[in-house]
Amino acid sequence: MTPGVAAQSPDGPQPGALMLRIDDSSITETGFITQPDSATATGYPGYPPIECSLITGQTLWTISAAGAMASDLTTLRQQGWVPFDDPGRTATH
Numbered sequence: 001m002t003p004g005v006a007a008q009s010p011d012g013p014q015p016g017a018l019m020l021r022i023d024d025s026s027i028t029e030t031g032f033i034t035q036p037d038s039a040t041a042t043g044y045p046g047y048p049p050i051e052c053s054l055i056t057g058q059t060l061w062t063i064s065a066a067g068a069m070a071s072d073l074t075t076l077r078q079q080g081w082v083p084f085d086d087p088g089r090t091a092t093h
Helices: none
Strands: 008-011 012-014 017-022 026-034 053-055 059-063 066-073 078-083
Touching: none
Parallel strands: none
Antiparallel strands: 008 012, 017 026, 053 059, 059 066, 066 078
């Protein structure tokens, strides 16, 4: 996955992550994941590009400028969504 780049699909570019399972003898596509449409909540147009991902136990975390999403590693179903405040604002102490 290349951060900030829309993945290609038969329906055109999609801002998400293609999920692959890699073992000793093959690479298998297991799914495609996107974060929630955040246009109304954050001001970003539509689905934000996933910039980073992390697996902890059986949870897949995906991070974008709009927020962090937790998904079940097996089903890719969303378990939680943490939107980030005002995407144009810089954090302060």
